[in-house]
Structure formats: structure tokens, C-alpha cells
Amino acid sequence: MIEMRGLSRSFGNNRVVNNLNLNINEGEVFGFLGPNGAGKTTTVRMLACLIRPTEGTAILDGLDINNEKDAMSIRREIGLLTESPGLYDTLSAQRNLDFYAKLYDVPETKRNERIGHYLKMMGLWEKRDEPVGGFSKGMKQKMAIARCLLHEPKVLFLDEPTSGLDPEASRIVRDFILELKGEGRTIFLCTHNLDEADRICDRIGIFKGSLLGVDTPSRLKNDLYGRSVTVQLREVSAAIVDNIRSLPFVKNLEVNGNELRMNVSAPEQDNPQLVRSLIALNADVQFVYENKHSLEEVYFKVMGEAK
Amino acid sequence: MTLEKIRVVMDKEFDEIIKNKYILGSLLFVPLLFAILMPVSMIAPSVFYPQAYQSDNSTFIGNTFSSGVSSQDSLIIFFMDAVIPFFMMLPAILPTIVASYSIIGEKKNRTLEPLLAAPVSVDEILVGKALSAIIPAMLATWASSLLFFAFSEGIVYAGLHRLIMPDLAMWGAGLLLLSPLLAFLGIMIALIISSRVNDPRVAQQISVIFVIPIMAIFIGQMSGFMLIDMRMILGLAVALVIVDALMLRFARSMFDREEILTRWK
Numbered sequence: 201m202i203e204m205r206g207l208s209r210s211f212g213n214n215r216v217v218n219n220l221n222l223n224i225n226e227g228e229v230f231g232f233l234g235p236n237g238a239g240k241t242t243t244v245r246m247l248a249c250l251i252r253p254t255e256g257t258a259i260l261d262g263l264d265i266n267n268e269k270d271a272m273s274i275r276r277e278i279g280l281l282t283e284s285p286g287l288y289d290t291l292s293a294q295r296n297l298d299f300y301a302k303l304y305d306v307p308e309t310k311r312n313e314r315i316g317h318y319l320k321m322m323g324l325w326e327k328r329d330e331p332v333g334g335f336s337k338g339m340k341q342k343m344a345i346a347r348c349l350l351h352e353p354k355v356l357f358l359d360e361p362t363s364g365l366d367p368e369a370s371r372i373v374r375d376f377i378l379e380l381k382g383e384g385r386t387i388f389l390c391t392h393n394l395d396e397a398d399r400i401c402d403r404i405g406i407f408k409g410s411l412l413g414v415d416t417p418s419r420l421k422n423d424l425y426g427r428s429v430t431v432q433l434r435e436v437s438a439a440i441v442d443n444i445r446s447l448p449f450v451k452n453l454e455v456n457g458n459e460l461r462m463n464v465s466a467p468e469q470d471n472p473q474l475v476r477s478l479i480a481l482n483a484d485v486q487f488v489y490e491n492k493h494s495l496e497e498v499y500f501k502v503m504g505e506a507k
Numbered sequence: 508m509t510l511e512k513i514r515v516v517m518d519k520e521f522d523e524i525i526k527n528k529y530i531l532g533s534l535l536f537v538p539l540l541f542a543i544l545m546p547v548s549m550i551a552p553s554v555f556y557p558q559a560y561q562s563d564n565s566t567f568i569g570n571t572f573s574s575g576v577s578s579q580d581s582l583i584i585f586f587m588d589a590v591i592p593f594f595m596m597l598p599a600i601l602p603t604i605v606a607s608y609s610i611i612g613e614k615k616n617r618t619l620e621p622l623l624a625a626p627v628s629v630d631e632i633l634v635g636k637a638l639s640a641i642i643p644a645m646l647a648t649w650a651s652s653l654l655f656f657a658f659s660e661g662i663v664y665a666g667l668h669r670l671i672m673p674d675l676a677m678w679g680a681g682l683l684l685l686s687p688l689l690a691f692l693g694i695m696i697a698l699i700i701s702s703r704v705n706d707p708r709v710a711q712q713i714s715v716i717f718v719i720p721i722m723a724i725f726i727g728q729m730s731g732f733m734l735i736d737m738r739m740i741l742g743l744a745v746a747l748v749i750v751d752a753l754m755l756r757f758a759r760s761m762f763d764r765e766e767i768l769t770r771w772k
Contacts, residue, residue, distance in 0.1 A: 282617070299518075300621075304625060
């Protein structure tokens with residue numbers, strides 16, 4: 201759906217986005233992670249045809265972002281949720297959406313129906329006639345999300361969609377993103393919220409000027425940390441440690457109190473053998489569990505290596 | 508560029524103007540003030556106390572009046588025509604107020620990025636915003652001028668029991684030719700200044716500099732240095748067409764998606 205080829209952007213001598221090569225598949229939720237100033241917003245602005253790349257290009261649903269004629273078609277096909285909601289404070293919720301529905305050429309017969317649908321979905325129907333200047337940050341964010349969906353775009357660029365939202369509103373937005381994914385929309389999600397990215401993204405790109413890593417969250421974790429298990433015993437002896445270390449599938453065995461932590465290549469196959477060996481050594485096995493690494497650990501490790 | 512998109516932008520701007528008490532107040536109060544003050548301060552004395560001017564031979568007005576070329580009528584006509592620059596200030600000032608609020612408002616509320624991401628060209632946005640500032644300003648100017656005529660003729664009739672008409676051709680040229688050109692120039696100046704400042708009042712204060720030449724014409728006329736006539740109005744119109752074209756080119760270069768998102772402060 202989106203194909204970035206050597207996409208680069210400089211501001212003066214500062215190269216903010218450097219040679220970005222990335223493909224986003226149709227119907228995928230792609231998480232674009234990176235610190236402030238990493239160039240995420242610049243990338244989105246290039247893809248949304250708001251600013252031009254210095255080098256390279258991107259093809260969005262067959263349309264070239266560098267082609268002026270294609271740019272208007274791209275704007276019609278995408279929905280952009282900007283960092284700040286960007287609403288007209290003196291106008292009502294309904295009038296804000298009506299303005300954008302008209303700009304996006306939503307047919308007159310469907311305009312009111314769609315505005316009503318999204319206002320109800322976001323829980324703002326009762327406040328449709330109130331000026332949005334009096335809305336809370338969360339309500340404004342919901343309004344902005346509704347605005348970028350009015351024309352039912354194929355591709356959505358969401359820049360920090362849950363930023364500033366309370367946990368309940370964040371959850372509504374997250375569930376909504378998954379709902380949109382279910383409808384087959386492609387979602388490019390810029391976020392600082394690693395837990396959110398882990399939960400809803402099919403793939404993650406870790407970005408700081410250039411792409412540092414890209415894969416599914418689980419593969420990123422496994423590639424960086426491998427798969428590991430922890431076995432908790434009632435008591436750990438030197439004999440048990442020596443015997444377990446000698447097993448061919450056990451690597452990097454660490455002892456921490458009455459816990460043995462080790463890397464195994466395939467826990468599904470190796471764990472039964474491990475447990476049998478421990479029982480044969482008269483070890484009292486209390487717990488066996490796979491160690492889970494968070495996306496946050498992956499993120500900081502990748503960022504640390506980049507430094 | 509489509510008229511439909513321009514109309515959508517304009518409608519939104521009008522909705523915002525109606526909700527902004529300061530803009531609405533300026534569009535109503537200033538023209539009304541001009542329409543009342545000018546007849547009261549300039550026409551009424553020439554109707555009821557023309558001798559006040561006869562005693563002053565050192566001024567252009569005095570010379571004209573005492574030369575015997577004309578009578579009280581010519582004094583009244585002179586004042587009716589002398590206020591043309593005042594009514595030219597309205598299309599120069601009012602769009603500046605509307606446009607500066609519109610553009611700085613978009614900057615402050617950070618509404619420009621979603622707007623620029625929509626399938627609407629920058630020209631459609633620019634024209635929509637310009638027209639939404641020019642149309643109310645022109646309507647206010649014309650309404651103010653009509654009120655001025657009504658009040659002035661009312662005063663003339665009350666004092667002399669007849670009507671005295673100003674130079675209608677000159678007024679027509681001023682209202683239909685100079686006014687739109689001045690309004691357009693005001694918009695362009697407001698746009699350029701608004702891209703660099705973040706307070707509409709600062710933008711308006713800077714834009715007011717552009718009123719100084721108009722005031723200079725009024726003062727020049729009142730002090731006898733120059734006389735507003737048709738040739739002068741047409742000459743000014745030609746000059747304004749050239750200045751407007753140059754300003755449009757400059758403003759258009761600033762009103763570019765990339766320029767707005769990366770350089771506007």
C-alpha cells in the first residue's frame with residue numbers, strides 16, 4: 201500500500217529523514233516508534249504530501265508523492281490525525297466536521313449521516329451543537345479522529361492518537377484503531393506509547409533519522425533477546441546447575457537465588473526435556489515460565505545500540 | 508481551482524467572523540462612525556455656518572470660496588468630495604482586521620496542518636480567505652457611504668431645503684474601483700505580516716502603516732496641496748493594480764504548503 205524508496209528530507213544541513221526504505225502492507229497497522237525529533241512527523245508530512253522529500257519518493261496506492269497531480273488524489277485517499285487536534289474553537293462540533301466533509305467531497309446525501317455516525321461513535325453526539333473550544337483535550341482528540349475518518353480513507357496516518365487522553369479514552373481509541381484495521385484500512389501509527397504499539401501493531405519500525413529495526417513485535421523481541429525460560433526450584437544445588445548447563449539446548453544459564461534462567465531455542469520442544477532432567481535430579485520444580493520481554497526493553501536496546 | 512471549494516472555505520470564514528465579537532464590532536462600528544461623524548463634523552458646519560470658512564483666505568478652501576467661482580454649494584460639494592479618502596480607509600483597514608484574525612487564528616489553533624492535508628489547493632484557501640475578508644469590508648464601505656450620503660443630504664435639506672449632489676463619478680470610481688484594489692492590498696499586507704507574527708493586534712498595528720498615504724491625501728487636500736479629482740483617482744487605481752500584482756506574487760510565494768508548515772512562526 202505504501203512503498204518508501206530512499207525517502208529523505210533535509211532542513212538546511214540537518215538531515216532529518218535519511219534514506220528510508222519501507223513497505224507498508226494493505227490492512228496493516230504499522231507502528232512507527234522513535235524519540236522526539238526522530239523525524240516521524242516529517243516522514244508523515246512527506247507521505248501526506250504536505251512537504252516534499254529532498255531525495256527519494258514514496259508510492260501510495262500506486263500514486264507518487266512527488267507528482268503534483270497525484271498529490272491531490274493522495275490527500276483524498278488518506279486521513280491524517282495531526283499532533284494537535286487543530287479544530288476551530290468557535291465553531292460547533294457538527295460545523296467543524298461539516299467543513300471537512302465538504303472539503304473532502306463527502307456526498308451531500310451522506311454528509312449528515314456520516315457526521316452523526318462518527319459523533320455518536322466518539323460519544324460526542326449530545327455535544328454536537330457546542331463550540332469545541334469548551335471541549336476537554338480528550339474530546340478534542342476524539343473530534344480530530346472523527347474528522348480524519350469522515351471521507352472513509354484507505355490509509356490513516358495517526359500521529360500520537362492517544363496523547364493526552366485518560367486511560368478510558370485511550371482504550372476507546374485503541375479499540376477503534378483495531379476496529380478500523382478489521383475494516384481493512386492501512387494504519388501508520390506514530391507513537392511514543394510502546395505498550396500501545398505492542399498491543400495493536402502488526403509490525404513495528406524503530407526510527408531515529410533512519411530505520412533502526414523493523415519487524416513484528418514478537419520477532420523483534422526474539423531477535424534481540426532470544427527465547428528464555430525461568431525455572432523456580434525449592435532448592436538449587438551445584439549438581440543441578442552443572443547437569444542442566446550440560447544439556448545441549450541450554451544456553452546462558454544464570455542462577456538467581458532458587459531460580460535458573462536460561463536461553464532455549466524452542467521452549468515448546470525443550471521445556472519437557474528440561475523438566476524431565478530436573479525431576480531425574482530430584483529437584484522440586486515449583487514454576488516453569490517463559491520470560492517475556494517488553495517492547496520497551498527492545499526499544500531502549502535498539503536506541504542504545506544506535507548511540 | 509474550483510468555486511465550490513472556495514465557497515466552502517468562505518462559508519467557514521463567515522461562520523467564524525459572526526462568532527468573533529471584535530471583528531463583527533469593527534465591521535459595524537467603524538463604518539457607522541464614519542457615516543455619522545463626517546456629515547456632522549464637515550457637512551453640517553458648511554451648511555449652517557458657511558461664514559466660518561469665508562473669513563479664512565489663507566487656505567485652499569477659503570481661496571476657492573472667496574474667489575467668487577462658487578457659492579455655499581461649492582463649499583458643500585468640496586467637503587462631500589474631500590471625505591473620499593476617509594471612506595477609502597475602510598476597505599483598507601477592515602479586511603486587514605478580518606484577515607489577520609483569520610490567519611493568526613489558524614496558526615494559534617494549529618488548524619493549518621489538517622486544512623492543508625485536505626484535498627483543497629492553497630489557491631482555493633487563499634482566495635476563500637481573501638474574499639471572506641473583502642466581501643464584508645466592501646459591503647460595510649458601501650453601506651457606510653450610502654449612510655453618509657443620506658445623513659449629509661438630510662443635513663443639507665434641513666438647512667437649505669434642497670439637495671446638493673457631490674461629484675458622483677468621482678465617488679463611483681472611488682467606491683467601485685479604488686475600494687476593491689485597496690481592500691485587496693490590505694489582505695495581501697495582512698497575509699504577509701500575519702505569517703510572521705502571532706498576535707492579530709500586532710498584525711493590525713503594522714498594517715495600519717498602509718493607511719498613512721491615504722490620510723496624507725486627505726490632509727493634502729484640506730491644506731490646499733492637492734485636489735482630489737478623477738485623474739488622481741484613475742492614476743491611483745493604475746498604481747494600485749501594479750502594487751497589488753506585486754504583493755500578490757510575494758504573498759503567494761509565502762502561502763505554500765511547505766512554507767507554511769516549516770517556516771511560518
